Amino acid sequence: NAGVTQTPKFQVLKTGQSMTLQCAQDMNHNSMYWYRQDPGMGLRLIYYSASEGTTDKGEVPNGYNVSRLNKREFSLRLESAAPSQTSVYFCASSPRDRGSYEQYFGPGTRLTVT
């Protein structure tokens, strides 16, 4: 099992460019999440998908869109990148059933917007 995989690992964008961050999990988990992590700060939730076919906004959704393509895949799109979106982005998944809310994380995508 690969767990949670993310691509790309690193990306540099110019202001106004768009890109999609990809995430996939092979643990048959119901829920998937996108977080951003800024220096010296904890994790902030951007969007989540409690189950296939549903998505909801988290704490900091502005400037982002998501797609839950199927049970395995959850992508994050930046339509018009801004320097304030320079961050490390983590995808996570969770079984979120039978009382289990543990989240398992991918290795992250380090994004710089110039």
Add this chain to the structure above:
Amino acid sequence: GQQLNQSPQSMFIQEGEDVSMNCTSSSIFNTWLWYKQDPGEGPVLLIALYKAGELTSNGRLTAQFGITRKDSFLNISASIPSDVGIYFCAGRDSNYQLIWGAGTKLIIKP
């Protein structure tokens, strides 16, 4: 909104020392999770706690779910160099969302 305070923000440790950190919240949580993040990696789950008063160990790590359900503690005994990193707590609220602490950074004393 809900707040989760994690302390200390950072601490210097000497190999062999015991380490303690804690998280407190302004509201009741139903689950507490403790994670460790190494540089350049994603957070890794260390311990999950599901019942008030629960005490759970994972090797040299021990975590407790506070009786009030508003706090949790993580202890590391006899620290070793590979313990350095950032430790995060997270609590599940009544809306089934995880609220994250800002992290405790463990640094080795030179």
